[in-house]
Amino acid sequence: MKMETEKFNFTALKLCGVFAVVFAIQFFTNFDPAFNASSSPWWKFFTSFFGHGSLEHLLNNLFFIGLFGSIYERFTSSRVFLATFLISAVFANFSAFIFFSETSIIGASGGGMGLMAALAVFKPRKIGLALGVPAPMWTVLITYILINVAGLSAVTDTAYEAHLLGLLSGGLIGLKLRDKEKERKRPTNKENEEDDLKDQIREWEEKWMLN
Template structure:
């Protein structure tokens, strides 16, 4: 059963609620404090700056996280999300930052490597995952030179970390099969519905 992506999303929602009740400051990644207060390397991954920021990341995490979790299993998805988020934050050049985008780009990168021909909709156009990955990369490279308040370097770093992890898992055969640890029992109703949805809407290949 695929639960990790949903649990992570739930934690993100709870953290955002705490931000509204108290303050965002304790959750922020602040460059001058990242090693003096190392918990910020993790808490900033689960915090967000606005409802739009939150909803965009939740949508991507649930959609792509469920698909990847079905391929590599819940434990690997969890480690990829957390490790990517922390590594990206360690090397972050930004004075202050927050958000799960870097970790989510790790998920996207892993899918680029594992499911390169899976078709998704991007900018209202269907395209293979590998093409979408190239589009995301180009957008963020452009954003590095023309900043708009987005942590483009975190996106780029996360994408490459995810691709590296995905290539490793692909060599171990995770690209073309459903991981057994992502299921509870055989042919559960929810599992069938998730797989049917992926086939219908993601043109599974």
């Protein structure tokens, strides 16, 4: 868990820079980082969530991860931010084996959804953006869950199943962070004993010395 004095390292923005560089490589070369469960080499399972299928796809994820990722990093740490993104992206990419075995999957959206969900569960009252409208993070989370569930019935190139897996994994990470924070804030036995002793002394003073 991050201490208040820990330096903010702009890791979310640096990751967005990596996405932009990978997209430039895609644009100027024949490199294709997309993953196809039935035909791609294993390492493309990992490269796929650093590449993007179009400029619009890239810009959407740059905004999404730059916004929610930076807020999340601020309340956790660079290490937790990266771990959450990677775990959520990997979890989301397993949808390729279940739902998209004959097609390719690409993009950081699953990891981005995981970051947003982790932030919403960890800090539900913090303000984010739900479709451009300022709203508490719990509202943002519900909005994107509904959008992605509705998208399951649409004929589209968007991997809504991957988004939902990313949301699920990020939400679980957020729950873990909440539990850790509650544990950190819980008074220790020693603190409880000191408080009990102070209460006993105060009661004794009120009974015998202040009358």
